[in-house]
Amino acid sequence: MRTVDPEKHEARRRQILDAAVLCFARRGFHQTRTAEICAEAGMSPGNVFHYFAGKDDIIAAIVDEDGRETAARFARTDGETDAIAALMARIDASLALATDPIQVRITLEVVAEAVRNPAMMACAARNEAVRRKALAGLLEWAQAQGQLAAGLDIAAAVDWVLMLLDGYFDRAVIDPAFDAGVARARLRASILHFLRGEAA
Amino acid sequence: MRTVDPEKHEARRRQILDAAVLCFARRGFHQTRTAEICAEAGMSPGNVFHYFAGKDDIIAAIVDEDGRETAARFARTDGETDAIAALMARIDASLALATDPIQVRITLEVVAEAVRNPAMMACAARNEAVRRKALAGLLEWAQAQGQLAAGLDIAAAVDWVLMLLDGYFDRAVIDPAFDAGVARARLRASILHFLRGEAA
Known part of the structure; x- marks a missing residue:
């Protein structure tokens, strides 16, 4: 069984949310694509989707x-x-x-x-x-x-x-x-x- | 020279703006495409662009x-x-x-x-x-x-x-x-x- 380090998990979530806030502030919810959030967070889409189901x-x-x-x-x-x-x-x-x-x-x-x-x-x-x-x-x-x-x-x-x-x-x-x-x-x-x- | 009937011109402008307000209220500025405004107004894109340069x-x-x-x-x-x-x-x-x-x-x-x-x-x-x-x-x-x-x-x-x-x-x-x-x-x-x- 794979174990999850809760601190590391929370840090990654934080990283995605901080990136998303910047993207949304720049262009709004509808104009922001998930790919832009991934790029801003420096993470792959696969990685981001591990933490969130989507935008x-x-x-x-x-x-x-x-x-x-x-x-x-x-x-x-x-x-x-x-x-x-x-x-x-x-x-x-x-x-x-x-x-x-x-x-x-x-x-x-x-x-x-x-x-x-x-x-x-x-x-x-x-x-x-x-x-x-x-x-x-x-x-x-x-x-x-x-x-x-x-x-x-x-x-x-x-x-x-x-x-x-x-x-x-x-x-x-x-x-x-x-x-x-x-x-x-x-x-x-x-x-x-x-x-x-x-x-x- | 083509003459423009100011009342007719204003009525067409009004028709487009009323349609646009409905579309924007429904889906916001960014999600609304100009084609939707034309459809809501019942006018062709060419006709709408005669009155407005774009969204x-x-x-x-x-x-x-x-x-x-x-x-x-x-x-x-x-x-x-x-x-x-x-x-x-x-x-x-x-x-x-x-x-x-x-x-x-x-x-x-x-x-x-x-x-x-x-x-x-x-x-x-x-x-x-x-x-x-x-x-x-x-x-x-x-x-x-x-x-x-x-x-x-x-x-x-x-x-x-x-x-x-x-x-x-x-x-x-x-x-x-x-x-x-x-x-x-x-x-x-x-x-x-x-x-x-x-x-x-």
Whole structure:
């Protein structure tokens, strides 16, 4: 029986996914051929197909990984004591993604594909559930610390935070006249107001 | 000399663009072949090429048209007397686009393409300038009516409105748990607060 070295297996998978992300960012999902991913990874097609069934399988793995990275980005870490400070740090980290060209291209490619392709929409929706759950976890922690307005609607607060994050991302990407610094300050203020139960 | 009937010419152009929008919404810009657009329009390739140089030319015309529709959607109409009411009506009309599946697919396709393709980004940025100008026009009208906070920063207000509109659009499209009704009410309240110079 052939034994598989899990570390080596994971390193090869990583190599393929990193190559695929570069290819997809360059030309999109549909224009990228599997052969280009193999060339970028420096691996033979036979070798790549040992790890992934094909391009769709690679795309699904990239979207799943994005979900895991999102969960890690929002997760509470040891040593954090102030829930609101932790939340605002997560918000800053999310806003920073708008200036990462690879992240921007893959994110927009996923959304454009999701509205046409139910399998991709299912992956994307799963990642949205991950974001919601992670954010709700931080808000519940803040609530337990007494830092939020009494009776705050957590689901509505999560919607508001995600709406602002996505809106900022889109403006930063598409509008050359967008003033990101001013918008970021207002976004932070708006979220804090919402969480404290103030008017808007 | 052959004479061209401008109305007939425009009707044929319209027929091609309507067919192209359907094809692009179905399969995206890259997967759609010009032959499919011709078939959808019920016209021969020779006939289509009489009106457009090729697929890229058709895409550019669709994006330009979107810009004109945006300008028309935001424009002040005769008989309107309350600038804030007019603004809120424009905002409602913009939010409604998030439930139009064709509009959603074309918009997302344009954004995903724009971050990879400088020519498309130039078209998209031109449309953003149109949106900004139209919104700023409504805000300046409101300012002249004394309906806005003294010293309101019009550019920052435009950024805030567009950020919320884009964020709402994205949430409505990608997150099945998004509560559009609650978010819409909060969005309207937030914009009014901003315009009145209140905290957030």
